[in-house]
Amino acid sequence: MRGGALPPALLCGAIGLALAFAPRRAWLPSLVTLAIATAALAVLLIPRKWLEGVFLGCWVSVAATAATVHLPRGLTVRSAVALSLNAGVWSGAEVGLAGSRFDIVKALVCILLLIPASFIVRRRAPIIVKVVASWLIAVAVLAATLQFLPVTPGYLPDHLD
Amino acid sequence: MDDSVFNVNAIPQLSRCPHERVAPAASAAVALFISSFADAHMGTGLTGGFGSGFQHPLTGADHLLAMVSVGLWGAFLGRPLIFVLPVIFPAVMVAGAVMGMLGVPLPPVETGIALSVTVLGGCIALSLKAPVWIASLIVAIFAIFHGYAHGKELPSAADPIGYSLGFVLATGSLHVLGIGIGFLNHLPGGVRVTRGLGLFIAGAGAWFLYKALVL
Numbered sequence: 001m002r003g004g005a006l007p008p009a010l011l012c013g014a015i016g017l018a019l020a021f022a023p024r025r026a027w028l029p030s031l032v033t034l035a036i037a038t039a040a041l042a043v044l045l046i047p048r049k050w051l052e053g054v055f056l057g058c059w060v061s062v063a064a065t066a067a068t069v070h071l072p073r074g075l076t077v078r079s080a081v082a083l084s085l086n087a088g089v090w091s092g093a094e095v096g097l098a099g100s101r102f103d104i105v106k107a108l109v110c111i112l113l114l115i116p117a118s119f120i121v122r123r124r125a126p127i128i129v130k131v132v133a134s135w136l137i138a139v140a141v142l143a144a145t146l147q148f149l150p151v152t153p154g155y156l157p158d159h160l161d
Numbered sequence: 162m163d164d165s166v167f168n169v170n171a172i173p174q175l176s177r178c179p180h181e182r183v184a185p186a187a188s189a190a191v192a193l194f195i196s197s198f199a200d201a202h203m204g205t206g207l208t209g210g211f212g213s214g215f216q217h218p219l220t221g222a223d224h225l226l227a228m229v230s231v232g233l234w235g236a237f238l239g240r241p242l243i244f245v246l247p248v249i250f251p252a253v254m255v256a257g258a259v260m261g262m263l264g265v266p267l268p269p270v271e272t273g274i275a276l277s278v279t280v281l282g283g284c285i286a287l288s289l290k291a292p293v294w295i296a297s298l299i300v301a302i303f304a305i306f307h308g309y310a311h312g313k314e315l316p317s318a319a320d321p322i323g324y325s326l327g328f329v330l331a332t333g334s335l336h337v338l339g340i341g342i343g344f345l346n347h348l349p350g351g352v353r354v355t356r357g358l359g360l361f362i363a364g365a366g367a368w369f370l371y372k373a374l375v376l
Contacts, residue, residue, distance in 0.1 A: 006322060006323075006326075007322075127243070127244035130244060130248060131244060131247050131248060131333065131336070131337075132333075134247070134248040134251050134252060134333075135251055135329050135330060135333045137251075137252060138251035138252055138254065138255045138325075138329045139322070139325050139326050139329050141252075141255050142255045142258055142259065142321075142322075142325040142329075143321070143322045143325060145255075145259050146262075146321045146322070146325075149259065149262050149263060
């Protein structure tokens, strides 16, 4: 099991952390873009053979999105919307290929991380958000790398399946 | 040979008495009740993978003390290392985990982990104010050993994403715990307590090192 809600949920969580470093006026257009892109890609028929590429894109996006918290001046409105569009595309594609439509809801709920993250940033303790973002980067890099490793991952059938 | 052995009609006679019928069924039920799942398939699925990954840094005293030490030493060093160290550690730990899964040869991992506990505990006990790059380098080197151990012990049937999520979150939480303990430094006499804790950690590390090298 590697599909479902987890990769898009982590991606939405990363967007939530990244938006905490963006101006407030960027929030609404970014969230709308994210929701529309996710929903559109989830219903689009994507070729099954793109599955590995979609997973890789999803994990690379989690790492890249979470890394933007370290930008010295944070995100601009345009970059926040672009990042949300990217997140929506990969989340929707992943759910469309390896999840159910209910997974979209579960994933989009993780955007609510924006609320505590922005509160913490405004309280001048952005370090907490940066540390959490570093955990997301670590998980995403590991998950992306696992696709190329000769281990027996849990999402493949093993000797008892 | 006694033909009754092969006599099918003899079979009902075996279960003529009620307790004789109940006994095998009861034995089977008890056996089912007290037996556990096969160990090879513990921790399967996303939640199982997360559980076994989360447990891994918490169940080994060496991992646990080293992770707390990273946060505590960061708290001693202040800005920017108080947050640089917990950011560097998981990033480099992942590189170590990948090396472990690939089976890349590394100097004895147990010795490296024991050394990390000793050195980090020693740095806290001595209240060592290392420059940013030296502190980052020390923590990064030790992160490779800890990541290597986590990666090497990834259960083959566990969900790898859940497992990595689990051990990264547990590691990060232990860093935060260490930073939290570091706030004792702001209290009167708190530095003595935290430096004493560093001494205890260094002593435990020396014991782990002794076990790794001698026993």
